[in-house]
Amino acid sequence: MKFRSTRSQETVTPSYALLHGLARDGGLYVPEEFPEQVLSYTDLKEKSYQEIADAVLAYFFTNFTPKVRQKMIDAAYNDQTFRDDRIVPLHSIDTDLSVAELYHGRTLAFKDLALSLFPYLLTAAKIQEEEKRDILILTATSGDTGKAALEGFKDVNGTNIMVFYPSDGVSPMQKQQMQKQEGKNVRVSAIHGNFDDAQSFLKRVFTSEEVNTYAHDHGVLFSSANSINIGRLFPQIAYYVSTWVRLVDNCVIAPDESFDVVVPTGNFGNILAGWFAKKMGAHIGRLICASNRNKVLADFFETGVYDMNRDFYTTDSPSMDILLSSNFERFLFYVAKGDCQRVAQWEKDLQETGKMAVNADELAWLQEDFCGGWIDDDETEAVINHVYNDFGYLLDPHTAVAYGVYLNRHKQGMDQGRHTVIMSTAHPYKFPPVICKALALPSSDDPFAMLQSISSLTGIALPEPLAALQQKPVRFADSIEKEDMKQAVLSFIDDISKKQ
Template sequence: MFRVARFQPLKLITQNIGSSVHLKLSFPRTLEFAQLRKSWLSSLSLVGDQNIILMGPPGSGKTTVGRIVGHKLGCHVIDVDDDVLETSWNMSVSEKLQDVGSQQFIEEEGKALLKFSASGSVISLSGSNPMHAASMQHVKKNGIVVYLDVPTKDIIDRLDLIKIDRIVGQDSGMSMRDILQYRKQFYKKWYDIRVICESGLKAEAVANKVLDAVRRHQDSDSETYISTRCIRSEACEQKGSIKCFTEAAIEGLASDGGLFVPEKGLPIFTAGEWKSLVEATYVERAQIILERCIHSADVPAFKLGEIVELAYGKNFACSKIVPLRHLTGNQFLLELFHGPTASFKDLALQLMPHLFAYCVPKRCNYLVLVATSGDTGSAVLDGFSRLSDTDKQRIAVITFFPEEGVSQIQKSQMIGCQRENGWSVGVKSDFDFCQTAIKQIFTSSDYSGFLTAEYGTALSAANSINWARLLPQVIYHASAYLDLVHQDIISFGNPIDVCIPTGNFGNILAALYAKRMGIPIRKCICASNINNVLTDFIRTGLYDLRGRRLMQTLSPAIDILKSSNLERYLHLIAISDGQLVTQLFSDLEKEGRFQLQKDLLEKLQQDLVAGWCSEEDCLAAIHSVYSTTGYILDTHSAIAKVVADRLQDRTCPVIISSTAHYSKFAPAILRALRIAEIKQNPLSQLHLLSSYSPLPPVHNGLLKTLKETEKQKHHICAADVNIMMAHVETVIQKHFMKIF
C-alpha cells in the first residue's frame, strides 16, 4: 500500500513516566506486573515523544478530559491557561484580558505559547489559542491536535452555569452563539482528529473517545480495502489485493474484476453522535461523516475540509444543497438535482474529482474512463473540469454513452460539458455494453501496461464502481433523515422508508450503507422501470438475464440490466465471502443467471422490497402530481412515486429520491402534461416549460449548457472494445506528453 502522507510511528520514550509508576514496578506480583507492563507499554506506544493536544471552545471540557487522558496514559498533563500563561504573566488570565483587551490578549497569548515546549504530554489549550497561527504551528509540530467538538447549545449552557457571558474576541453586540460559530473557522485549520462530544456524555467517556481516536490516527494500516472477489488467504495478501483508500480511489476497479469495499465495514455512529448533527449544515455533516470514513493518513482533516467546501459551494443552486420537500401525506422528496448538471450524480462528482486529484501521484497522468446511461457523463465532465489548471494537465476524462440510449437533452448536455480535459463518445450500443467494455479495458493488464510504459498514463474510473464516487452518496441519505428530525417531523430513532429509482444499484446501496452506519432506515424500496431485473431478483433471489433485452424508456438513467453495485451489497450480506461473490458473478457471465441461497435472500429481504412501473403509469403520475400540487416530477422520480404508493405501508415517512431535474426529460414531461405541440429543439422545449411557471423552475445551469452545445461536436464509435481502446490511445496521444 502507498499513501500520499503516512503518519510515522512514534518512538518509545521513558522521560515523562512519573516516579509513582516507577515505584509500582518495583515490587509487583507476577500477574500484576505482566498486566501493568502491558498497559505501560501500550501507553508509551500511543504517546511516544509526541503530545496529545486538546483543542476546543471554552466549556468544551479540555482541562477535565486532559487530566483523565493523562492519568490513563501515565503522562504529564499541562493546562495552558494555568501552567503556561499565568506562570509567564504572573497574573491570572482574566486580569491579563482586562489589562490589554481581546486583540492584544490573543497576541500576548500567542507569544507565550511560542516559548513553550513539551514532549510526551497531554496539553489542554486555551479556547483562543487556535486564533494565533504562529503559535499553533509551533505546538502542532510535536503533537496530535484533537478537537473536542461539543454542540454549541451545550457550550452556551455550560458557560451560563459558571457565569461566563463573554469570551475572547466577542465584540459588543455579538452573541455567544455568533462568536462560537466564528471561532470554528480557526479550529478546523488545526485539528488532526475530531471527537464528537454528544450531549450528556461524561468526561470519562469523552476521554475514552479521545484515546480511541488517537489510536485510529496512529494505526493507518488497519483501515484497508479489499475486492469483493478477494478470497482471504496469505496468497491474496501477497498479490497486493489489500489497498488503502488512496489506492482504491485511484485504481477504481480491483484487478480481479471485483469492487473495492472497506475490509472492516463502514464506521457506526452512535445515536448521540447523529443527534449532534441535527443542527449542522450539509457541509458540516459531509465533513464529519467523511472524516470517519477516510483515514487522515490518506486525506488530512484540513484538506478534506477544503475539498468538501469546494465541492458544495456556490456551484449548487440551493443553499441547503439537498433540500427535503413535503410532497403529500407522509411522502417527502429529497431534491438531489440542484447541482450544476441537474442530477444526483453532482453530489458525488463535485467532490470526487478533488479527492482523486489529491490522491494521485503528482508525476503521473491519469485518464478517467466512464460508462454512462445519461446523467453521470455530464456530471463527470463538469466535476473534472473544475480542477486546477495544473491538475487538468495530468487528469483527463472520457465518457462513453449509448448514442441512441439517452435523451436528446442528456446528449446535448454531455456534448456541452466537454472541456479541455474531457470528451464525450457515443457508442452504437446500450449502456450494458459500455459498462462491460470499460471493465474489459480495465482488466486488460497488457493494454494498461502498454499505456503506462508508452505514455506514462494510468487508467481509472469515476462510475460508482469507484469507492470514492460511491462514498459521498451516503451523506445525503443520512442528511435527509436528520432534516426530518430537524423539522420535528420525527424524533431521532423513529424509522423511515426510502424509495429510490434504481438501475446500477449505487444510489440505493448508499442508503443501505447509511442504515448500517446507524441511520434508522427500515426498508429501502427499489423502484425499476420495465427493465425490472432487480425487482425480480429482490422478490425471488434469481438474477436472470437470459432472454432479456434492454428496453429504451422515458427514464434512461435506470435502463440497466447488469447492476454493478449489487456486487458490493451481496458481499456485505454474505459477510465478506469473496469466494461466493466470485462464483455468483462467474455464473452470471457464463450462464446469464445466478440464484441466491435462501439464507442470503432472507437477509436481503430484511433490507429491501421492490416494484416496477410502466411507461404509462410513469406519465400518469407526473400529470397527477402536477395537477394536485403544481410540482413537476422527472421521469425517474415519478417511477419511485408510483412504486412507493404501491409498497409503503404508511406507518412511517417515506423519502423519495428525486434523482434528476425534470428539465432533462422535457419531451416526456410535456407529453405527461398533455401539451400537444412539442418542438424538437431542446432549448425551445425548456422555454415552453418555463412559460408554465413550474415548481421547481427550469434548471438554469442546464439552459446555459445547452446554449453552448451548438458550438461543439462529439465522437461516435462502433460497439467494439478494440475501437474504444484505439480512441482512448488517441486521446492520450493528444492530451498527455509521451514518454520516450
C-alpha cells in the same frame, strides 16, 4: 481504514483505491471493516450538510487529515456548485411523504453530490501515492454521470476524462449537455449499443494487461468516475444521513423513529449508499428499489434470482435502462457475509450464463432491508401528470418511477405506516419530451422549444445550466461502433502523451 476487494483478500489504502477504482482481480473495493452504528442524531442534530459529510467521510478517508478533508468538502459544497445552500432540500408532499431533492448541483442531477467532491479526493490521492502519470478517467454513462463527471474534472491538471454513452439511450438534453461540454482535457463519444455494452467494455479495459501496458508506456493511469470507485460511492452516504437528520430537526419524525426511502435504481450505487447509511446508524427502515421495465433488480428482491437473460428496453427513464448493475457486486459481498469466493462464483455465473441466485436464507436476510417494485412508461407519464395537477410539483421521469412504486405499495397497504422519502435524482427539465407528453404539451425536435412550453405552463424558470447550453457549439458529435471503443481510448492516450 483499509479497503479490500470483493473477490479476494487483497487490501489497499484509501488513496490507492481512489486512484485505481477497480481492484486488480476485477472486484470492487469495500471497507475492510465497515463502521457500523457509529452515527447518532445527538451528535449530528442541526449540523450543516458540510458537517454531516465530514462526519460520514471521516470513517472512510482516514488517509486525509481533518483539516484537508474539511477543505475539500468546503470547496465541493458551496454556492458556486449548488444553487440551494441546504444542498439537499426536502420538499413535503403530504404528512407521510417527502421528496429529497438531489439535483441542485451544476448539472442538475444527483451525481453532482459525489462528483463535486471526487476531483478533490482523486487529486489528493494522486499526491499521496506519488503518482506522476496523467490520470485518464474512463466513464460509461446512461445519462447523468457523464455530464457530472465531465463538469467535475474539466481542466483539472494532470487529469483527463473520456465518456461513452449510448447514442439512443439518453434524453435530448442529456445529449446536449455532453456534446457541448467545455474543457481541454475531455473527450465524449456516443456508441451504437446500450449502457451495459459501454460499462462491460470499460471493466475489460481496467483489467486488460495489453491496454494497461500501453497506457503505462505513454505515461497514463486509468481511473473511473462511475460509482465502482469509492470516491463516487461513499460521499453519497452523506445525503441519506443528512435527510435523516433534517427529518428529525424539522419534527417530521421523532429521534427514535425510522423512515423508508424509495430510490429509482439503475447501477445500484445510490440505493447501496442508503443501505450503508443505515448500517452506519441512520434510522432508515426499508429501502425500496424502484425500477422501470428493465426490472432485473425488482425481480431479484422478490425472487432472489438475478437474471439478465431478458429483453433490454429503452424507456422514459434512461438512467435506469441497465441490466448489469455494477455496484450490485458490493451488495453481494455483504449478502455472502464477506465470502469472496462465493462472490467470485456469482460474478462468474453472471458473466457465463447471465444469471445468479442466492439461497433462501440469504433472500430472507436481504428482504429485511430491501424490497422492489416497478412501473412502465405509461404509468410513469401518468404519475408526472397526477403529481403536477394535484400538488403543483413537477417530477422527472426517474423520480416519477419511484413515486409510482410508492403509490402502488401504499394502495396495497405495504408502507407499514412509516414516513417515506423519495430520492429525487434529476431536474425534470433534463427530460423535455417525456414531460411534454405527460402534460399533454406539443412535442418538438427542438428540446429548448419544449422547455419553453413547459416553463410557460408551470412557471418554473429554465435553470441557468440548461439555458446556457442553447448558445454553445457542439464539440463531440461522434458516434462509434461499440467494437471501436478500444481504439478510441488508445487514440486519446496518444493525444495525452503528446501534450506531456
